[in-house]
Amino acid sequence: MTVILETKNVKKTYKMGDVLVPALRGVTFKVAKGEILAVFGSSGSGKSTLLHILGALDRADEGKVFVDGIDLSTLSDNELADVRLRKVGFVFQFFNLLPRLTALRNVELPLTLADVSDKECHKKASEVLKLVGLEGRLDHRPTELSGGEQQRVAIARALVNDPSIILADEPTGNLDTKTGFEIAQLMKRLNEEKGQTFVVVTHDPAIAETADHIIYLKDGLIEGIKKGGGRP
Amino acid sequence: MKRKTVLSMAWENMKQRKLRTTLTTLGVIIGITAILAVTSLGEGFNTMVTEQIEYFELDVVMVMPIGRETYLTSEDAGNISQVINEVAVATPVMQKMMPIGLYSGEKNATALLLGVNFTEFEIVYPERLVFDEGSLLQPIENDTIVLGYSVAHPETGEAFAEVGGEVTVEIYVGGLPPIRNYTFTVAGTLKESGAGTLISIDNMVLIPLNTAKEIYKTDYDMMFVKLVDQEYSERVAEEIKDMLQKPVTALAPSVMIQRAGNILDMAEIFLAGIASIALLVAGVGIMNIMTVSVMERTREIGILKALGAKNRNILSMFLAEAALIGLTGGLLGIPTGYGLAHFLSYALSTIRPQSSNGLIQGGGMSINITPVLSLSWVVGALVFGIAVSLLFALYPARKAAKLDPVEALRYE
Numbered sequence: 001m002t003v004i005l006e007t008k009n010v011k012k013t014y015k016m017g018d019v020l021v022p023a024l025r026g027v028t029f030k031v032a033k034g035e036i037l038a039v040f041g042s043s044g045s046g047k048s049t050l051l052h053i054l055g056a057l058d059r060a061d062e063g064k065v066f067v068d069g070i071d072l073s074t075l076s077d078n079e080l081a082d083v084r085l086r087k088v089g090f091v092f093q094f095f096n097l098l099p100r101l102t103a104l105r106n107v108e109l110p111l112t113l114a115d116v117s118d119k120e121c122h123k124k125a126s127e128v129l130k131l132v133g134l135e136g137r138l139d140h141r142p143t144e145l146s147g148g149e150q151q152r153v154a155i156a157r158a159l160v161n162d163p164s165i166i167l168a169d170e171p172t173g174n175l176d177t178k179t180g181f182e183i184a185q186l187m188k189r190l191n192e193e194k195g196q197t198f199v200v201v202t203h204d205p206a207i208a209e210t211a212d213h214i215i216y217l218k219d220g221l222i223e224g225i226k227k228g229g230g231r232p
Numbered sequence: 233m234k235r236k237t238v239l240s241m242a243w244e245n246m247k248q249r250k251l252r253t254t255l256t257t258l259g260v261i262i263g264i265t266a267i268l269a270v271t272s273l274g275e276g277f278n279t280m281v282t283e284q285i286e287y288f289e290l291d292v293v294m295v296m297p298i299g300r301e302t303y304l305t306s307e308d309a310g311n312i313s314q315v316i317n318e319v320a321v322a323t324p325v326m327q328k329m330m331p332i333g334l335y336s337g338e339k340n341a342t343a344l345l346l347g348v349n350f351t352e353f354e355i356v357y358p359e360r361l362v363f364d365e366g367s368l369l370q371p372i373e374n375d376t377i378v379l380g381y382s383v384a385h386p387e388t389g390e391a392f393a394e395v396g397g398e399v400t401v402e403i404y405v406g407g408l409p410p411i412r413n414y415t416f417t418v419a420g421t422l423k424e425s426g427a428g429t430l431i432s433i434d435n436m437v438l439i440p441l442n443t444a445k446e447i448y449k450t451d452y453d454m455m456f457v458k459l460v461d462q463e464y465s466e467r468v469a470e471e472i473k474d475m476l477q478k479p480v481t482a483l484a485p486s487v488m489i490q491r492a493g494n495i496l497d498m499a500e501i502f503l504a505g506i507a508s509i510a511l512l513v514a515g516v517g518i519m520n521i522m523t524v525s526v527m528e529r530t531r532e533i534g535i536l537k538a539l540g541a542k543n544r545n546i547l548s549m550f551l552a553e554a555a556l557i558g559l560t561g562g563l564l565g566i567p568t569g570y571g572l573a574h575f576l577s578y579a580l581s582t583i584r585p586q587s588s589n590g591l592i593q594g595g596g597m598s599i600n601i602t603p604v605l606s607l608s609w610v611v612g613a614l615v616f617g618i619a620v621s622l623l624f625a626l627y628p629a630r631k632a633a634k635l636d637p638v639e640a641l642r643y644e
Binding site for chain 1: 233234237241244248531532534535536537538539540541542543544545637638641
């Protein structure tokens with residue numbers, strides 16, 4: 001098994017005024033290539049913080065994070081941005097699409113940031129949107145799309161630069177059960193067809209069903225790891 | 233990120249907020265308009281002055297006594313032409329500030345009286361003493377009078393007096409009675425001399441010097457010194473001042489022109505500086521709007537950073553917007569400024585200043601300035617417009633670039 005993501009004793013403390021709030025108190029785990037890992041935990045358990053650190057949006061105070069073998073703690077801010085651009089894709093609870101851009105332009109954004117030519121951008125973004133089932137919605141703006149469709153655009157955007165790993169923060173949290181289930185199934189399909197690795201912070205049993213492993217996080221520590229429904 | 237991409241993204245952003253972009257750009261347009269209007273009028277004025285220099289007799293030095301009771305004499309003129317080698321002729325003239333009344337039949341006019349030695353004056357100003365009608369018959373009689381162009385051609389269109397006809401001149405001489413009348417015979421009228429001499433003879437009447445001396449009972453109050461070459465004018469002016477044992481001023485036209493040119497240049501820069509304040513105000517407007525815009529777009533900045541945008545990508549996106557505002561404002565402000573200059577020039581040309589004094593250059597004439605758009609000011613204004621926009625956008629753009637991505641994503 002190839003390890004695509006690894007954390008070693010990751011710690012992070014936030015300062016709220018004069019009070020120090022420990023968010024992560026030493027988290028260690030590995031994610032294999034082609035795996036779906038679900039992270040469960042109550043609010044304040046540190047799951048969002050963990051996701052930000054895994055995605056090079058934030059830095060750990062202590063410990064190490066390796067993405068595709070790269071030690072994030074040694075990187076400059078610019079190099080971290082490059083990791084976000086080329087190694088990681090983000091999917092958020094509230095989609096975080098740019099409202100004034102069409103679905104196609106939203107998906108093209110990471111390619112544009114990576115200096116891909118206009119023609120190639122267009123081709124690749126269209127392909128990925130087709131892959132998530134939105135070939136008929138290329139020129140729609142986010143306001144013209146349903147929640148489920150918006151999340152598909154967001155998944156397409158996360159996917160378009162062929163990242164080593166997609167990090168999803170409660171991707172079904174803002175959707176109804178049926179739509180949430182469809183999104184969970186979409187991720188599962190991408191995982192199976194493309195071998196795409198996912199780390200999904202969630203409360204949703206539908207995702208637990210599709211996950212290979214589930215990590216339970218409590219008060220900044222891993223409480224337990226279980227096999228998910230996705231593993232026979 | 234490619235420059236083209238950054239610019240097109242900036243352009244899209246600006247289009248999204250049309251009203252705001254338009255108003256912000258308007259500030260820059262006003263700034264550039266003010267600068268361009270002032271400088272193109274200034275350049276036009278400079279060009280006008282430079283063109284007039286061509287009419288100046290650069291080889292004539294004008295000497296004037298300083299103080300009420302100081303006069304120049306025939307001996308002074310004789311000394312100057314004998315002692316200073318570069319002098320061709322030195323001719324004193326009588327010219328009082330007080331206008332005179334002129335009567336010819338039913339018609340009357342006011343003019344300035346100039347007493348001259350016609351023979352010498354013609355050597356000094358051969359291109360000014362050109363007869364339209366009549367001529368000087370030798371010997372020159374004491375009651376000879378020559379009418380300047382404006383006097384001979386009043387605005388009514390009818391000639392003021394016939395050649396050979398008589399005119400009565402009413403002169404304030406002081407003493408008792410203070411105003412006296414003299415009768416002269418018109419020898420001729422002069423062609424238009426135009427502006428550009430040290431004196432404007434178009435609104436003067438010329439009489440023989442000795443007649444003028446008899447009327448006023450004083451020595452002379454001005455002297456024209458013609459040189460063999462204009463290159464000596466400054467030095468000769470100094471020599472004359474040293475030579476005459478009385479307080480006089482000697483003006484070399486070249487020095488006057490140079491000084492006037494320097495003053496004009498300084499005035500242009502000074503006015504452009506004042507106009508630049510408008511552009512600085514526009515810069516503050518840009519900073520204000522961009523600061524608001526950064527706040528509004530905090531989440532968007534967070535998203536872009538999550539997608540892999542580097543700090544410098546965000547910085548260049550905001551700076552590109554500012555640069556586009558500066559460029560657009562500049563491109564629109566240049567023609568507007570030039571147009572405003574034309575309007576102001578038209579407004580100026582409708583003002584006719586009253587002049588009673590022939591000594592003032594261009595006195596009584598309307599001011600006709602054709603604005604000149606100089607390439608250096610156009611380029612300068614464009615560059616300045618973009619530079620000011622960038623400078624004021626730098627702070628908000630840096631603020632945007634340095635936003636913490638996690639904080640920015642949480643921003644509601």
